[in-house]
Amino acid sequence: MKTGSLTIVGTGIQLAGHLTLAAKAWIEQADKVLFALADPVTAKWLKGLNATAEALPYNKHNQRRRDTYREMTERILLEVRQGLNVCAVFYGHPGVFADPAHAAIQQAHCEGFRAQMLPGISAEDCLFADLGVDPGKNGCQSFEATDFLIRRRKFDPTSALILWQIAMIGNLGFYEPGSHRKGLKILAEVLEKDYDADHEVVVYEAAVYYPVCSPVINRIPLSKLPEAKVTEVSTLYIPPTAMSPIEHEMMASLGIDNW
Ligand SMILES: C[S@@+](CC[C@H](N)C(=O)[O-])C[C@H]1O[C@@H](n2cnc3c(N)ncnc32)[C@H](O)[C@@H]1O
Structure with missing residues (x-):
């Protein structure tokens, strides 16, 4: 195994409070810390844990985010190739909607370096807590919103849906603030094929600066989604329409007489 390693950790969503003890230890011991964080306060706090901490490049001149993510991956690998033990820090869970994190681990492995990812607290984890949703109850489907639309993802309205x-x-x-109206309108039209226009949906934002701030929990009818206040960190929660019916033949095959 070559010298040089990569550990990818997440800060969680909430400033300082969501960082696991393991993630904190890897950050403190790293030769080099690189980070991609959503807020400047967490970035400053991270520099207090390890003075080498430096923001990953976030080049908005590219036409596509995908190219910017490639540059971030390359920047991480540059440090690993120098034989350093690198800790790359992403917000939330570092493996949830974080292409450069997965790409960097894959590339490091390909090049013969030790590489691992530690789990963190994602926005979805916060949603379960703040909205009182248990994914074990009706199941839970989770999609990236554009992917959901362009692939016409098949989903079950009797199960929770997170976009x-x-x-x-x-x-x-x-x-770009305000640029999302057209997309939301199309999303609402597609959802209205499976849900009533007055089905309650939730535009959700977990609190980053808890306990100073509370989460945003905006309950609206689906028909009002196109006008809803939405930001870069909004996630949409769509509760199930009704309980899915039970198939009694299957219950009998499984030897269950009461559910
Ligand atoms: C690039 S993804 C990053 C997800 C992050 N790695 C995680 O584990 O939650 C960005 C998306 O995550 C969701 N998100 C990020 N921060 C959030 C927050 N504070 N509350 C709710 N959703 C959030 C939103 O859907 C946002 O568009």
């Missing part, structure tokens, strides 16, 4: 990046529908570049 990520609703402010970026159809946008392969970078977030």
Whole structure:
């Protein structure tokens, strides 16, 4: 195994409070820390844990985010190739909607370096807690919003549905406030094929600066989604329509007489 290694960790969503003890230890011990974080306060706090901490390049001149992510991956690998033990820090869970994190691990392995990812607390984990949703109850489907639309993802309305990046529908570049109205309108039209227009949906934002701020939990009828206040960090939660019916033949095959 070559010298040089990569450990990818997540900060969680909430400033400082969501960082696991393991992630903190890897950050403190790293020769080099690189980070991609959503807020400047967490970035400053990270520099207090390890003075080498430096922001990953986030080049908004590219037409596509995908190219910027490639540059971030390359920047991480540059440090690993120098024989350093690198810790790359992403917000939330570092493996949830984080292409450069997965790409960097894959590339490091290909080049013969030790590489691992540690789990973190994602926005979805916060949603389960703040909205009182247990994915074990009706199941839970989770999609990136543009992917959901362009692949016409098959889903079950009797199960919970979570759509990520609703402010970026159809946008392969970078977030621009107010640019999401068209995407939300199309999303609402597609959802209205499976849900009533007055079905309650939730535009959700977990609190980053808890306990100073509370989460945003905006409950609206589906028909009002196109006008809803949505930001770069909004996630859409769509509760199940009704309990899925039970197939009694299957219960009998499994030897269950009461559910
Ligand atoms: C690039 S993904 C990053 C996800 C992050 N790695 C995680 O584990 O949650 C960005 C999307 O995550 C969701 N997200 C990020 N921060 C959030 C927050 N504070 N509350 C709710 N959703 C959030 C939104 O759907 C946003 O568009």
